[in-house]
Amino acid sequence: MLPSDRADNERNGSMMDRLTENLVRRLAGHASRRGVLARLGAAMAAVPAFPLLPVTRASAATAPAGKTAKAPSPFAAHAQAKDDMACDYWRYCAIDGYLCTSCGGGIHSCPPGTAPSPTSWIGSCFNPQDGRSYLIAYRDCCGQDACDEVNCLNTDGDQPSYRPMANNDIIWCFGTGTSEMYNCSTAAIIGSTT
Amino acid sequence: MTLSYSGACRNLLGLFLCGLVASTALSPTGAAGAEPVLQTEQSDTISLPSPGPHTILVEDAVYDHNKDGRVYVVDADHGRRLGMVQAAYNANVAQSPDAQHFYVAETTWAHGNRGQRDDLLVQYDPHTLAVLSDEKLPARALVTPKKNDLAINADGSRAYVYVMSPTNGVEVIDTHAHTVEQTVEVPGCALVYPWGNSGFSSLCADGTLANVSIGTDGKASLTHSAPFFVPDRDGVLEHSPGTHDGHMWFITNSGMVYPVKLGATDEIGTAWSLQQGAGMPVAPDARAPFDVAWRPGGWQLSALHASSGELYVLMHRGTFWTHKEDGTEVWVFDTNTHKRVRRIPLPAASPIVGVTQDEHPLMFTSDEAGDLHIFDARSGKLQRTMKHLGTDLIFTVAPGE
Numbered sequence: 001m002l003p004s005d006r007a008d009n010e011r012n013g014s015m016m017d018r019l020t021e022n023l024v025r026r027l028a029g030h031a032s033r034r035g036v037l038a039r040l041g042a043a044m045a046a047v048p049a050f051p052l053l054p055v056t057r058a059s060a061a062t063a064p065a066g067k068t069a070k071a072p073s074p075f076a077a078h079a080q081a082k083d084d085m086a087c088d089y090w091r092y093c094a095i096d097g098y099l100c101t102s103c104g105g106g107i108h109s110c111p112p113g114t115a116p117s118p119t120s121w122i123g124s125c126f127n128p129q130d131g132r133s134y135l136i137a138y139r140d141c142c143g144q145d146a147c148d149e150v151n152c153l154n155t156d157g158d159q160p161s162y163r164p165m166a167n168n169d170i171i172w173c174f175g176t177g178t179s180e181m182y183n184c185s186t187a188a189i190i191g192s193t194t
Numbered sequence: 195m196t197l198s199y200s201g202a203c204r205n206l207l208g209l210f211l212c213g214l215v216a217s218t219a220l221s222p223t224g225a226a227g228a229e230p231v232l233q234t235e236q237s238d239t240i241s242l243p244s245p246g247p248h249t250i251l252v253e254d255a256v257y258d259h260n261k262d263g264r265v266y267v268v269d270a271d272h273g274r275r276l277g278m279v280q281a282a283y284n285a286n287v288a289q290s291p292d293a294q295h296f297y298v299a300e301t302t303w304a305h306g307n308r309g310q311r312d313d314l315l316v317q318y319d320p321h322t323l324a325v326l327s328d329e330k331l332p333a334r335a336l337v338t339p340k341k342n343d344l345a346i347n348a349d350g351s352r353a354y355v356y357v358m359s360p361t362n363g364v365e366v367i368d369t370h371a372h373t374v375e376q377t378v379e380v381p382g383c384a385l386v387y388p389w390g391n392s393g394f395s396s397l398c399a400d401g402t403l404a405n406v407s408i409g410t411d412g413k414a415s416l417t418h419s420a421p422f423f424v425p426d427r428d429g430v431l432e433h434s435p436g437t438h439d440g441h442m443w444f445i446t447n448s449g450m451v452y453p454v455k456l457g458a459t460d461e462i463g464t465a466w467s468l469q470q471g472a473g474m475p476v477a478p479d480a481r482a483p484f485d486v487a488w489r490p491g492g493w494q495l496s497a498l499h500a501s502s503g504e505l506y507v508l509m510h511r512g513t514f515w516t517h518k519e520d521g522t523e524v525w526v527f528d529t530n531t532h533k534r535v536r537r538i539p540l541p542a543a544s545p546i547v548g549v550t551q552d553e554h555p556l557m558f559t560s561d562e563a564g565d566l567h568i569f570d571a572r573s574g575k576l577q578r579t580m581k582h583l584g585t586d587l588i589f590t591v592a593p594g595e
Contacts, residue, residue, distance in 0.1 A: 072483070073483050073484075073513075073515060074483065074484055074513045074515075075515070077484075096338075119360070143307065143308070144307055145259055145260055145261050145306075145307055146257060146258055146259060146260045148258040148259065151257075151258075153518060155515050155516065155517060155518050156515050157515065158515065158517075158518070159425060159429050160384070160397065160425075160429055160430070160431065160432045161335075161337055161340060161358075161384045161385065161432060162382075162383055162384040162385065162396070162397040162398055162399050162425075162429075162432075163399045163425055163429070164358070164360075164384070167337075169337050169338035169340070170335075170336075170337045170338075170358070171284065171336040171337060171338075173336070174359075174360050178308070179303045179307050179308050179309075179311060180311070180336050181260075181261070181283070181303070181307050182260070
């Protein structure tokens with residue numbers, strides 16, 4: 001889910017959000033294919049150099065000390081934090097596909113014989129256990145055909161493919177060094193929104 | 195005295211007579227032997243007549259072993275499968291406007307899940323289902339199939355294939371010469387909605403349309419519409435229907451409908467509400483995510499019967515982020531009056547709705563079991579069900595749609 005999908009973001013969206021979105025849109029709208037790839041490549045190469053900073057958003061469901069934040073969506077209101085083999089596990093708020101936890105992998109691990117995608121789309125899911133929202137990278141595991149075990153389709157913040165950064169239908173297997181064949185989906189935490 | 199069969203058949207004459215009796219008794223035609231001996235046969239292959247208005251294509255994505263997708267040819271009048279072709283790995287299917295060819299865009303690897311990747315546009319003869327052309331493409335988008343990842347222009351001379359590798363573009367294929375004319379980049383945009391013979395539009399992340407015109411010199415020029423929807427609040431759904439000349443009805447998550455005439459300069463009409471057309475309040479957008487209302491949803495969630503201007507939409511009751519939930523009813527709207535004219539409850543929740551384009555249209559839905567339900571579209575009466583036609587029926591394609 002794009003953080004900007006949040007209902008209250010229209011009122012409270014941070015300047016950083018707007019700057020980043022404008023920058024990406026300008027880049028996408030005016031750069032050539034080669035230029036975009038070069039910039040994306042440079043950005044991806046630079047990613048490991050930065051520590052994984054928590055992202056603070058005024059609009060996100062914050063959990064003031066001693067209080068539990070309100071679930072921001074119907075899925076979040078019914079999500080659980082114990083069973084990562086079930087579709088209502090909190091991190092799966094926008095997952096679409098087979099759970100790697102049921103395919104020989106784990107919540108952020110690919111099954112043997114497959115490779116994790118270096119690219120993904122990013123959702124934002126609410127953890128009922130600590131009352132915080134987290135950024136979740138839905139990275140696909142690639143190189144074998146469909147795992148065909150537990151299959152989930154959750155759509156919190158899922159947007160059409162003209163917004164690829166928020167779309168759960170795209171096969172995120174770019175650059176895996178395997179065939180771009182989808183096996184299953186992981187849900188790795190890459191930051192906290194609180 | 196009585197003789198046993200074995201005793202009577204011990205001498206030569208007895209053996210002859212007994213054999214005659216036995217062969218007569220065992221003959222299925224009885225004593226007369228009047229039926230002719232069945233003739234030997236030569237194996238052959240059926241050839242289909244030209245597609246009628248109710249000869250449809252149905253894509254089965256077979257998600258649980260996705261590289262084995264297929265497209266079925268179905269006689270919807272009799273509920274019979276007439277044939278099938280392969281459609282590998284998140285394939286797409288489209289048909290020429292005259293129904294004289296259909297196309298499958300697919301992806302294969304030389305050794306199943308590895309080896310050389312081939313992205314292909316395959317042209318089929320609708321009579322023999324023979325491959326007429328196996329055009330190799332530079333790439334194609336690998337995504338759970340969206341109907342508008344592949345489109346044909348109004349006279350069938352061009353096919354458009356959406357690519358995301360990972361930048362966005364549209365390959366333009368000459369369907370007569372079987373060559374890729376060019377790849378047009380559509381930065382920040384996706385999908386292909388054709389208009390006329392030499393133009394198409396794509397939907398963009400900022401709520402605009404990118405419009406591509408291909409000149410007689412083959413050069414592509416790009417224009418953008420003004421933003422007409424807010425993707426964060428209420429994006430337009432990919433499977434919105436339209437006509438070959440570029441009249442579109444873009445439906446949003448909440449149920450607003452934007453009538454648009456696509457072109458180098460788009461004409462964007464005033465949005466209207468499905469719910470209001472049905473005498474209900476307008477459904478809220480993402481700013482009220484808990485509000486339950488009747489909403490559009492599914493995969494191939496809408497269809498247009500072009501000559502009558504009737505819009506078929508799968509509807510369900512749910513909250514805002516339920517846009518992929520199967521529909522429990524089909525609502526039919528008059529696109530001129532914006533009023534709901536029919537409400538069709540379904541025997542099973544469906545991810546798809548399709549409609550033929552003739553004067554006696556049929557409507558199609560599917561379900562989790564892979565059944566294809568066939569209705570009289572005008573009365574909403576279920577005519578027949580094809581049990582387990584496939585596994586994951588995601589698209590129907592009717593002649594002329």
